[in-house]
Amino acid sequence: MFNVRVQVTYKDSVLDPQGQAVQKAIERLGFDGVSGMRIGKSFEMQVAGDDQAAVEKKVAQICDQLLANPNMEQYHYDIQKVATNQ
Incomplete structure (x- = not known):
């Protein structure tokens, strides 16, 4: 059994309007030194198996x-x- 975390984001060449909106909100709140905001999706799952390559x-x-x-x-x-107890 394996625990898997997947992060999905827009490619760098694709405009991220949500990321830009959050970036502007950060600036309006007065936070300095924050740039490159990108929004993505996160997934977690368990996958059965013993062969990590598979x-x-x-x-x-x-x-x-x-x-x-x-x-x-x-x-x-x-x-x-995932460690198994035997």
Whole structure:
């Protein structure tokens, strides 16, 4: 069993209107030194299996087919093997 966290964000070349709105709000509130605000999506899931390479392949397929729009978004994921008590 693996715990998986997926982060999906717009590609750098794609305009992020939500990120820009939040950036402007930060500036209006008087916070200095904050830039490059981007908004994204986060997913957490458990994936059964013992072979990390097979789990990574499955997660990439899920991201490509469902969680991210490959034309506009990019993703990365972290996989942690869950310790089993025996």
